[in-house]
Amino acid sequence: MEINYEEIGLKVGLEIHQQLNTSAKLFCSCKPELFKEEPEITFLRKLRPTQSELGQIDPAAYFEFQKGVKILYEANTATSCLVEMDEEPPHPLNVEAVEIALTAALMMKAKAVDEIHVMRKTVIDGSNTTGFQRTCVIALNGVLKVREKIVSIEHVSLEEDAARKMGDEEGNTLRYRIDRLGIPLIEVATAPVINSPKEAEEVALVIGRILRATGKVRRGLGTIRQDINISIPNGALIEIKGLQELELLSLVVKYEVQRQLNLIKISEELKERRVKGEEIKEEFFDVTDVFKQTKCKVIRKALDKNQKVLAVKLPKFKGFLKRELTPNLRLGTEMADRARFWGRVGGIFHTDELPAYGITTEEAEELKEAAKAEEQDAIVFIADSPENDRDALKAVIERAREAIKGVPEETRAPNPDGTTRYMRPRPGAARMYPETDIPLTHITEDNIKKISSRLPELPEQKLGRLMKEYRLNQKLARQIIDSENSELFETIIKESSVSPTTVAAFLTETLRALKRDDVEVDKVSENQIREIFKSISAGKLTKEALWDVVVWLSQHEDKSVEEAINNLGLKIVSESELRTFIEKVIADNEKLIKERGESSFGILMGIVMKSMRGKIDVVLASKVLKEKLREFLN
Numbered sequence: 189m190e191i192n193y194e195e196i197g198l199k200v201g202l203e204i205h206q207q208l209n210t211s212a213k214l215f216c217s218c219k220p221e222l223f224k225e226e227p228e229i230t231f232l233r234k235l236r237p238t239q240s241e242l243g244q245i246d247p248a249a250y251f252e253f254q255k256g257v258k259i260l261y262e263a264n265t266a267t268s269c270l271v272e273m274d275e276e277p278p279h280p281l282n283v284e285a286v287e288i289a290l291t292a293a294l295m296m297k298a299k300a301v302d303e304i305h306v307m308r309k310t311v312i313d314g315s316n317t318t319g320f321q322r323t324c325v326i327a328l329n330g331v332l333k334v335r336e337k338i339v340s341i342e343h344v345s346l347e348e349d350a351a352r353k354m355g356d357e358e359g360n361t362l363r364y365r366i367d368r369l370g371i372p373l374i375e376v377a378t379a380p381v382i383n384s385p386k387e388a389e390e391v392a393l394v395i396g397r398i399l400r401a402t403g404k405v406r407r408g409l410g411t412i413r414q415d416i417n418i419s420i421p422n423g424a425l426i427e428i429k430g431l432q433e434l435e436l437l438s439l440v441v442k443y444e445v446q447r448q449l450n451l452i453k454i455s456e457e458l459k460e461r462r463v464k465g466e467e468i469k470e471e472f473f474d475v476t477d478v479f480k481q482t483k484c485k486v487i488r489k490a491l492d493k494n495q496k497v498l499a500v501k502l503p504k505f506k507g508f509l510k511r512e513l514t515p516n517l518r519l520g521t522e523m524a525d526r527a528r529f530w531g532r533v534g535g536i537f538h539t540d541e542l543p544a545y546g547i548t549t550e551e552a553e554e555l556k557e558a559a560k561a562e563e564q565d566a567i568v569f570i571a572d573s574p575e576n577d578r579d580a581l582k583a584v585i586e587r588a589r590e591a592i593k594g595v596p597e598e599t600r601a602p603n604p605d606g607t608t609r610y611m612r613p614r615p616g617a618a619r620m621y622p623e624t625d626i627p628l629t630h631i632t633e634d635n636i637k638k639i640s641s642r643l644p645e646l647p648e649q650k651l652g653r654l655m656k657e658y659r660l661n662q663k664l665a666r667q668i669i670d671s672e673n674s675e676l677f678e679t680i681i682k683e684s685s686v687s688p689t690t691v692a693a694f695l696t697e698t699l700r701a702l703k704r705d706d707v708e709v710d711k712v713s714e715n716q717i718r719e720i721f722k723s724i725s726a727g728k729l730t731k732e733a734l735w736d737v738v739v740w741l742s743q744h745e746d747k748s749v750e751e752a753i754n755n756l757g758l759k760i761v762s763e764s765e766l767r768t769f770i771e772k773v774i775a776d777n778e779k780l781i782k783e784r785g786e787s788s789f790g791i792l793m794g795i796v797m798k799s800m801r802g803k804i805d806v807v808l809a810s811k812v813l814k815e816k817l818r819e820f821l822n
């Protein structure tokens with residue numbers, strides 16, 4: 189179904205977060221880097237709900253607190269100090285980060301604030317040791333031109349990045365690593381003026397180009413994250429948090445519109461069936477006996493642990509739970525996501541999908557009887573501890589009541605296929621309050637003048653320059669600007685003699701192709717890539733071997749290019765060694781050459797390259813072979 193997005197009144201706003209490449213973190217002098225080794229320090233904290241000034245407590249935070257969730261934080265001394273551990277007040281705001289943010293802001297014609305006030309934003313998931321994230325507005329009211337449209341930028345801010353989650357939850361304990369905590373992030377927020385999925389992607393691309401043009405942003409997966417606010421009339425404002433792949437942005441928006449339209453349709457049909465929220469009762473039926481002999485493995489396992497199967501009835505909901513909202517997502521999936529979050533259960537079963545999972549038609553019939561269900565009703569049931577069962581079923585009931593009203597407001601997280609899943613309820617208002625530990629910073633006219641006088645070239649100017657200076661075609665120049673590697677490109681050109689087109693093609697097309705081949709190119713560092721091209725310049729490596737070297741380096745972290753060359757047996761063969769080798773090939777194939785004369789070249793070249801690929805320059809090999817062949821024939 190083609191959707192006319194203008195017509196349905198789609199409104200999208202973007203918040204783009206990008207890590208800055210500063211030499212220190214935002215509120216301390218620790219290195220803004222991630223570590224791979226085992227942690228030197230660990231400490232355990234209880235998750236506690238932070239009260240805002242007004243004494244409001246976030247319901248999701250309170251819930252987690254009640255469950256006694258604990259967090260094990262991991263750290264090392266190079267990347268964390270007492271500030272990240274919340275044992276010491278934050279240091280003054282990082283001036284370098286402010287300058288980068290101001291640079292980007294001025295490139296978007298935003299107006300700098302006179303005073304920077306650091307605020308605290310409540311964070312409920314343990315990803316900040318303090319229970320809040322520090323954030324401050326740097327500039328307001330910018331504009332961006334995207335095709336013919338003027339997109340207003342509401343604000344440009346600086347934020348501290350959060351700790352990163354390590355592995356899955358074990359029991360009631362979450363594991364976070366605080367190396368990432370405090371890395372400066374720039375946040376660029378657009379007004380909700382974007383009207384189609386494609387436009388959302390274009391705006392994100394233009395903002396990304398400007399941020400990269402500052403030359404001061406980090407590269408690699410996870411260094412850029414986008415939050416997307418999506419609403420349609422009669423739907424709801426949905427926030428999708430933490431999308432890392434720009435390529436998925438338009439698909440995520442498209443699916444969210446589909447999801448909301450389908451939820452609106454379901455709501456209309458439920459109203460036609462005269463379903464009422466208050467008819468969905470918090471009445472839990474113990475249906476454990478129905479499954480005494482069950483072949484369903486999940487239920488069997490629960491029963492073996494002496495757990496219970498509890499059920500609720502959703503009056504007149506039959507058929508709705510299996511309704512598809514987007515590919516791979518049904519109303520039943522949405523209920524299951526809620527159940528997982530609020531009940532910490534593995535999932536739910538419902539009658540719309542029976543018989544399945546080893547549950548028989550007979551069991552389904554018995555279940556209906558036990559839950560006193562009518563033909564038009566749906567039943568949701570869960571096999572876990574009675575406490576979890578009840579919490580999860582309450583969440584299912586709430587989701588069902590919301591389905592009658594339409595689209596519930598919530599925060600969602602992206603899945604790898606472009607669909608989304610429930611993350612948590614949307615936080616209420618008043619979740620920001622002032623950070624009292626940090627003095628305010630003034631931005632003076634002089635600051636602004638100084639930064640304005642040396643703004644980096646805008647992406648469009650750079651495009652022209654790359655084409656002229658390096659004779660790149662437009663497509664390749666555009667790709668370089670849109671990649672994370674335009675700085676790297678110019679660095680490599682300065683320090684190697686490889687042709688700009690070859691370097692540009694490698695940094696864009698080859699890296700993309702490698703990624704498609706599941707090679708983890710992000711594991712190959714900028715320095716290693718520079719080394720590769722220096723080696724080619726120095727005649728130690730051929731262009732043909734680029735691919736193999738990158739693959740090897742991605743599998744052997746922290747090894748050198750020289751080690752790659754040695755291990756892959758790519759040591760370049762000298763010209764005299766090559767001559768000797770070719771003479772031998774000719775001697776070995778005398779008969780063939782006598783028969784075919786000069787036309788034996790192709791076969792001989794094949795033989796030479798079979799042993800020499802990646803070890804010699806192809807042009808040179810072909811030249812020497814031609815020469816030797818002629819000598820022999822004469």
Ligand SMILES: [Zn+2]
Nearest residue numbers: 216218268269
């Ligand atoms: Zn620190």
